Amino acid sequence: FKEPPRIEDLHLMYFEENPPANQFLCRAYLCQGQLKSPPEEFEEATMCFLKAIEISKHEPRCTFLVFNASVLYFQTVHPLLQPGRYQHLVSSLRQVVQSLEEVADQDHSWRAELMMQVVPHCLVDSGKMEDAASFAKVTEETGTKYSSAIQSRFSCQVIEVLSSCYRRDSQSVIVIRQARLKEIGKLDQWLHTAVRERNPQAVQAVCATQWNFCLPLLQHNLRRRIKAPLLRVVQALEDMQSILLGMRSQIHSELAAIEEEEGRLEASLTHLRKAMLLDDGTQRQRLSSAAYLLQLRGTLYQTPSRNEEKAAKLLQQVFSLSALNNGPAPGSPGSGPVAQLCARAQHHTTSVQKVDGHLASQGDDTDRCVLKLWATLVKTARKHEVWDVCRAACRLCLLYDDGRWKTFKTDSKIRESTLIFLITVFAQATVQKLQTEGVQLNSPAVLPQERGNSFFFPHSMLCFCTSRDWIQTLSAHATFNFIRAAELGAEIKEPWVVANAAIYLWNYNSHLLAAGEYQHLVATFQSLVEMLQKIEDRALVVLLCDAVARGLIQPVCGADNIEPAPPRDKGKNRAEKGTEKTANIHGGYLDSAALQDVCKALELCDYALHISSCNTPEETVPIAVRKQVVATWVQIKKLLQQQIGSKIDIKDECENEEVSAMTRVLVGVEMLQCNKNPRHMEFSVPSLSTLVSMASECSWTDAVVELQVWCQLAAFCYNVKDHSLVLCCTKSALQLEEAAAKSLKTMPYAL
Template identity: 45%
Template sequence: MELDIREHLAKAKENQDLGALHSAYSLIKGPTTAGHSGALPRFPPELYVLCAEHALQLGLMEMSSECLKMYFEGNPQGGQFLCRALLCQGQLKSQLLSPASSEEEINEAVMYFLKAIEMSKKEPSTHFLVFNASVLYLQTAGLLLQPGRCLQLVHSLKQVLGSLEEVADQDLSWRAELMIQLVKCHVYSGKVEEAASFARVTENFIKSHAAHLYPRLYTLQVQHKLSEDDVLLETSRQCITLRIIYKIQELKNRWKEFNENTMTEEDCERLKEIFSLLVDSPGPNSTPASSSAPQSPTPVQLRDRVALLLELALLSSQGKRPEIAADCLKQLKLLGEVNIDQRIIMECVNCEINLLKKEAKMNDYSKASVEARLKEIDKLDQWLEAAVREGGPQARQAVCVTQWKFCLPLLQHNLRKRIRTPLLKLAQVLEDMQSLLLEVRCGVHSELAAIEEEEGDVEASLSHLQKALLLDNGTHGERLSSAFQLLQLRRTVFQTPACPEDKAAMLMQQIKDMPPQHSTDRRPILVSVGLLLAPDDFQTLLDADDPSKFPAESLGSEPVAYLAAKARHHSICVEKLHGYLDRQRKDKDDTARVKLWATLAKTARKQDVWDVCRAACRFCLFYDDGRWKSSETKSKLMGF
């Protein structure tokens, strides 16, 4: 039987043969299903692991999981196959993860790789697995490599680096890469001093063993000020490449500090200076004019020149300096050594340049300006398809970010359905590549939910809101949860909610769904919403504006007397509401109620039902007593 299993597994591996793999699996599982689970298997336990590995490669997750379960039930001893089983188990766990997964779920998968590393260190014959496990570790742990989530990566990354050093792994470039990631972890965790200290250690290692990675480390050092300014400046004088990196990062830091949308003339001059350095600096094949000429500075490698020109083009377009961005693209075309990813990013910059040239006319939302923006969105849509077919993650992500930026001005009630298809593609691409741009992805799904709701597709809208809630970092959670709850009420329109707040929310949804010709039917529903939220007090406020409720003696009197009586009646009605909040039950959700009042006020305003609008606004003001945090996020939750 062992020979048959090995033959099937070999055939499955060589030919990607699912049938052969199923045959091997049937033979492996045979003794267990026949009731011999307590007896020793008639074949080596390693076959469980081999079958699990092949099943994982062919996408048969359930089969792989079952094979590993049978293998671990046999209490295997240490060795190569136990390490490989742990790696396989970690990969199975990783298949279920995404950037939105919880830290606990990601750490569970990471622990399998760390166990495999610790076990692989014990015997020289398994030292090679330490490297394999470190690669799988970073693929999974990288989901946490973002601000606010990567603090606990510091310890495990140190453990992995220590293990690679312990087994004397010869791929020093890989160790340097992990060290750079550890510097990032310190930075993203707010541990700037630790980042600076480890950056110095990394710098010494990279200069000795992986000099080609030093520009990346130096970029981090300048960007996050991980060294003294004079030290960074002195380092920049070592070669033109480092000088250009220094100037670009310093300009970015300065621009970020001033928080301006458009670069100043001074910044523009700095862009031009950097561009001149890139264009005029010698290339790797340049030779001095004569042998007596002084030694030329270290040339900029073609690969670095292309990358830096592209970065400068992106920075120029972001700073609304299309002329410099266009010059960068022109130089890149002259060099002719761009890969497919860089070419796609160049097209993104070109689309930005096209809009920047028309910027003066783009803010009036005329038909021509909207069509011009939609034209560039269509171009980006095509480039996104090209990036999916031929490009890598960097190109796909660059197109998605540019597309989202172009779509933002069109996210209005009368325009946003025209960008539904591009947004759907954008969301799917970012999801498929498990992009760490969680804020962008959350925003895209949030807007798609609004579009689908307007189109009447409640289920699709709920699906997008669920994804947005999973991706949210806490900034928009309250708004998204409220929208999700309202949509659920809309889905259960034939069920009567229990609490008044839900009944009011359901009535508001009914008003949204009413056709325009039924506008006269909306006032009674709006009044019903107010009465649900404040049964007696809301009616009191409505009476304050109702002439029929004025004292009888004021009718037919002089205008001044009439107005005085009207004002007196209004004041009396308003005074009755004093202490309204004190009379409310303490277990009520004030946030939900004030949002309902705000929605009622806005809806009544749109319908020209002014007495309801005024009354709802006054109830909103009751809650303006200092209970809310004064943050931009909270104010946006009110919809103002």
């Protein structure tokens, strides 16, 4: 090789003779490949080595040349083994490794070296994630043939590749988690092998890899899954007296947190003490503080001497209960959504039951001080929306709402106001708990389909029933607390408290109102109406009256079960005839309970229309709110088959002529709407031209309501083909577009 030009000439002469495919041709290609200088002639050199390999692997006596070619190839491409340039080696490297596999080369360590150091990097760098993951698994299988030390190297490489693949797949969080847990399980097996072979270097390598791979899973809802592997890691490192002190301290600290979540306080304290012994001083304050609080938690029912310790003990009580109520429920990996929700329900119920014995353990002399501290904590937690702390602290406070609350020596109004605040916050925090489970207040639990199947085994159905009952209990509990807060507000004559509770219930049940599920809210809203009759916010009362009225008539209207009265039987006695006559007066065939509900709904609507008459400026109720009651009132009149009359006099004693004019138009429009389905009775309605004229003369106070009226009138006129009136109505509607849009953005009485 001292005269390159001469060698090149000789090679050229040799190839011009078309030599046979034997080992001499292979050696010629190997020589020619070495003469090429990378990276300028990288591709030509690679082609020479690959041609030599292709010829050698088909000649049984020349298979050793495959190994030689692979070594020369690796030496040639070594300068290109850099991030960003790996991708140019993907195809050729795969051919080299595959050829070594085909000839069953016995130098497994060399094959492993190629697989570990080169191929996965190239595939990852080129963006071929599926191929990289697949090849990594092949690499892993190959590595199981060797000692634990080599296995550790393989595990590091495999994990690095798989991590790269998973990191680039941002839409497969669950897949990443499951794959990571699977690899942790394999590393756990390799650690067992390394310990059995008494190889300290391998043990430390596997432990370090295991810790690095567990780090992303140290989350509140996942770290229990890696408790056992981490315990084996720290035990293995402790047995060999490893000098990896920092890592050992960190693992003990995390294990202490896991043990504390599970209620194993002694085990948690042991881990913290070991972490402090191994710590180099950087985490001393944090670890000692955690150990101190843990010791206080272990003696919750002993009264500390120092005030600071008393406050710390109270915080531990709250956060202990918070962790119990909100900690991850035990469940089997891979269980379906129904089983997981059931586990959380059972865990929450059991945790709440643990509070029962708390009150008896507290001294009577500290009750007032304890309550004051807890109430302060609730206020702070509510301000920052730390809902789990709110639930825990409120639950502990309200343990005293058994008659003891009134015995505390303080101003009665302040005492009751504090109680109202705690009850309201507890209700809000309970609603938030429902929302974290994907459920709205008073919404039923929905039976999900697991794994694409609609069939449920008895165990799954039992789990669903448990979850359903738990969700219903939480909804009932939140509703009860809001109502209780309103009742206490009424007792201390604070109408704003009652209104506040009503607004909370209205907003939290807005999904049911939007879906028209009024019947589910009748009892709740009816009790609020009775408490709200003397408050100044009449719009709120009117809305609640309307919602209750709609709920009362919904079983009749929704099921469309009103049938015409049956023919009179001549054999009936006088009493029966009188009863039937009453039924005819009141409309269709209704049983006594349904008739009573409809009449009650009419009373509520009459009351709502009366208080929304706007006779004085301070009693003003938006016409949009009055419009809702008008629609319900007209529907009830139809159910009872009571005519309103063409003069449209609703007898609401309204002295405001502008409001009366708008109301008459609204009633007329609703009667026309009911006449579209005149199954039992048709209202006597003024002509369309009269209604259009009445609407034109009104001084509308709400552009949205006016727009709705003109659109409805336009539709009615179009149905009777009165095109001149259609043009009149649509012209008026189009003029309101901008005003209505602006009004929608600043809608009043958005509760």
